Amino acid sequence: MSDAARRLNRLAAFISRGLLFLATTLSLVAVLLIIIYIARDAIPFFKLRGLGELFTSSSWFPSGNPPEFGALAIFVGSGLVTLGSILVAVPLGVAAAIALSDILPYRLRQAVKPIIEILAALPSVAYGFFALVIFAPLLQNHGSSLLAVAAWLILLPVGLLIIFALTEIVTRPVREDVAPAARWILAAALTAVLVRGLLALTHVLNSITIASGTNAMNVSVILGIMALPTIVSVAEDSLQAAGRELREGSYALGATRAETLFKVVIPAAGSGIIAAVILGVMRAIGETMVVWMASGNAAQVPSPFYNFLSPVRTLTATIAGDMGEADQVLGSGRYHVLFALALCLLLTAFIANLASEWILRRQQRRLGGLK
Amino acid sequence: MKLLKTFLIMALLAGFLGAADADKIVVDGSTTVGPIAKAFAEFYMKQNPGVNITVSESGSGNGAKSLVNKSCQVASMSRLLKQNEYEAAIHSEILPVVHVVALDGIAMIVHPGNPVAKLTMAQVKDIYLGKIKNWSQLGGPNTPIVIISRDTNSGTYETFEGKVMKGEKIAKNCEYVGSNGAIRQRVQNTMAAIGYVGIGFLDNTVKALPIDGVTPSPETVKNGSYPIARPLYLVTNDYPKMGSHLYRFINLYLSRKGQTMIEEIGFIPVTSY
Numbered sequence A: 001m002s003d004a005a006r007r008l009n010r011l012a013a014f015i016s017r018g019l020l021f022l023a024t025t026l027s028l029v030a031v032l033l034i035i036i037y038i039a040r041d042a043i044p045f046f047k048l049r050g051l052g053e054l055f056t057s058s059s060w061f062p063s064g065n066p067p068e069f070g071a072l073a074i075f076v077g078s079g080l081v082t083l084g085s086i087l088v089a090v091p092l093g094v095a096a097a098i099a100l101s102d103i104l105p106y107r108l109r110q111a112v113k114p115i116i117e118i119l120a121a122l123p124s125v126a127y128g129f130f131a132l133v134i135f136a137p138l139l140q141n142h143g144s145s146l147l148a149v150a151a152w153l154i155l156l157p158v159g160l161l162i163i164f165a166l167t168e169i170v171t172r173p174v175r176e177d178v179a180p181a182a183r184w185i186l187a188a189a190l191t192a193v194l195v196r197g198l199l200a201l202t203h204v205l206n207s208i209t210i211a212s213g214t215n216a217m218n219v220s221v222i223l224g225i226m227a228l229p230t231i232v233s234v235a236e237d238s239l240q241a242a243g244r245e246l247r248e249g250s251y252a253l254g255a256t257r258a259e260t261l262f263k264v265v266i267p268a269a270g271s272g273i274i275a276a277v278i279l280g281v282m283r284a285i286g287e288t289m290v291v292w293m294a295s296g297n298a299a300q301v302p303s304p305f306y307n308f309l310s311p312v313r314t315l316t317a318t319i320a321g322d323m324g325e326a327d328q329v330l331g332s333g334r335y336h337v338l339f340a341l342a343l344c345l346l347l348t349a350f351i352a353n354l355a356s357e358w359i360l361r362r363q364q365r366r367l368g369g370l371k
Numbered sequence B: 001m002k003l004l005k006t007f008l009i010m011a012l013l014a015g016f017l018g019a020a021d022a023d024k025i026v027v028d029g030s031t032t033v034g035p036i037a038k039a040f041a042e043f044y045m046k047q048n049p050g051v052n053i054t055v056s057e058s059g060s061g062n063g064a065k066s067l068v069n070k071s072c073q074v075a076s077m078s079r080l081l082k083q084n085e086y087e088a089a090i091h092s093e094i095l096p097v098v099h100v101v102a103l104d105g106i107a108m109i110v111h112p113g114n115p116v117a118k119l120t121m122a123q124v125k126d127i128y129l130g131k132i133k134n135w136s137q138l139g140g141p142n143t144p145i146v147i148i149s150r151d152t153n154s155g156t157y158e159t160f161e162g163k164v165m166k167g168e169k170i171a172k173n174c175e176y177v178g179s180n181g182a183i184r185q186r187v188q189n190t191m192a193a194i195g196y197v198g199i200g201f202l203d204n205t206v207k208a209l210p211i212d213g214v215t216p217s218p219e220t221v222k223n224g225s226y227p228i229a230r231p232l233y234l235v236t237n238d239y240p241k242m243g244s245h246l247y248r249f250i251n252l253y254l255s256r257k258g259q260t261m262i263e264e265i266g267f268i269p270v271t272s273y
Helices: A003-049 A052-056 A072-103 A108-119 A122-168 A180-204 A216-241 A246-252 A257-285 A289-294 A314-320 A333-370 B001-020 B034-047 B060-068 B081-091 B121-129 B157-164 B180-189 B220-221 B245-254 B256-265
Strands: B024-031 B054-056 B074-077 B094-109 B145-149 B175-177 B193-198 B206-208 B227-236
Touching: A003 A052, A003 A333, A052 A108, A072 A108, A072 A216, A072 A257, A072 A289, A072 A314, A072 A333, A108 A216, A122 A216, A122 A289, A122 B054, A122 B180, A216 A289, A246 A257, A257 A333, A289 A314, A289 B180, A314 A333, B024 B060, B024 B245, B034 B054, B034 B074, B034 B227, B034 B245, B034 B256, B060 B074, B060 B227, B074 B245, B081 B094, B094 B157, B094 B180, B094 B220, B094 B245, B121 B145, B121 B157, B145 B157, B145 B180, B157 B193, B157 B227, B175 B180, B180 B193, B227 B245, B245 B256
Parallel strands: B024 B054, B024 B074, B145 B175, B145 B193
Antiparallel strands: B074 B227, B094 B193, B094 B206, B094 B227
16 A cells, blocks of 8 residues: 555545544534533523422412412422333333233234334324323213223232232142142132222222313323333343343243243343433423423412323423413513523433433443353 | 716615514414414505514514514504503503504314213313213213313413402313414314314304303303403504504504404404494
8 A cells, every 4th residue: 555545545544534534523513512501591590490499389370470480380280191101111012022022922022012112103192182182181080980891900910910929929838739729719809809999999089080081191091102112112222232141041941931031131131221211201201292282281280299191281281382472582581581491391300311321331330240 | 977976876776674673563472363463464564565464473572572572563462461461561661552453362172973962151160170070961962071271481371260260260170282273273174072162163063052041152252241251452552543554454443454354353343344
């Protein structure tokens, strides 16, 4: 190679490395600028109104005269909706990930995973429209029976599983010739108790009337479904990453399939599953369109505070909904409070992201230590 | 020959650019006035193919903001500019001139199956204050009232707040909805709901209640007997130059065709041909 060609090569390498470096820093700079600009517009609010009102009062009347900026109800609303979507998405998502990676046959898994991932491609306004036009009236008109059906669908199989496990454990010390009989009697008795309890619960649920279908439960379910693809995808990847050797090693030691799954594979993939859950939850916290359309946007602390059937207002919907009229020309409190809310949202996201990062790193270190 | 071609193309381009500059009208603002501006724009562009009019609907407040920022020539508003908006406008050397293009009434709507047949202004206020909580207090079934309002961005909300609430604060359990259509959607699906929409959004899927014995209709709004009514405005920077496209576009509401368009959308024209 001639000298000139070598120099040209080096130049090309330098330029391409520089370009790649620029592309990488660009996103970093974007994040920094976003934080700086949001903070810049949020700080005047705290100067104007102090810290106390925003976090302790629940009187949200930004357009009132005089205005009130108590966002406690909005924080509670965001928290409630997030909690609800976790309750929906995490058990479903993790169970689906386990089924996909370790239980379903390979061909079925190849077909199912893309279908779950399609959920991530649907625009959020489509989810919102569904929540407002179909799900909300359904909750209003058939809410109590819907709740009862959901209770049976969830609690019956879960209860039966627990009963089977429980009878196994309880009858272990019993003499071998009477053990099966004892097991059956115990299982039958517990099942009877379970069914009786479910019937009582159905009775309670049937007496509930849902006045408004645009409430925390509605958006929790929808947001849970929206978070599913993220959770399933990432959790399934980390379960796969646990590796074939680990599973075969476990079988070789005489473990059953269930033991392998629960005592070896899931602990090995545990941090990955937690990271998946955090990513999914972030999607739910940040979602705006669905909550704006279907959460009711009532700035009230539900009574009692865990009442999922009450309309709530979230941070994201408040920012989106109040921005239009907020006076940015004069920079009023009404304008800056939205940035204060955005800052809180951003900090939450930031902390959650750091946490997931930390958990992932810890897992890598631990798995490294096993070798 | 080649030179001629180039010259022609350049002349054409210059013409286009010039036209785009002079004949582009941007309208921004109220979702209530938006349909009027859209109908006018469609009509005017058909008559004058060289003119380009875009209409955005982002709320009265945003309309005023865009006018002050000079990012639109016409702000469509369902309320007058507020004092601080006037101040901001004067500050950026904008002189807002208000044209009243139509009238609108705000109708209180309930589910068609709701037996309550009329309300007074005081009752409407008490419902939204949270003092009247149950339909049984108004002679209806024993169900809690689901109160629904437009979001605080909308001119409809501000008119309701001004005409009905008179500055008092709406109850905390009130649900907020992003558009007239969405309120109607919620009320037609919700037995216990009450909401409010512009008269133009009334149809037979919801029931409009008479207020103080007056049914919301074009006639009652025009003669001033219906209490929750307001003018709708288009706001320009200074009075448009006579004969300009902007002048002719704005003044469409004074024409016979404009009157029919406003009636077709469901508002009440200020003219009566």
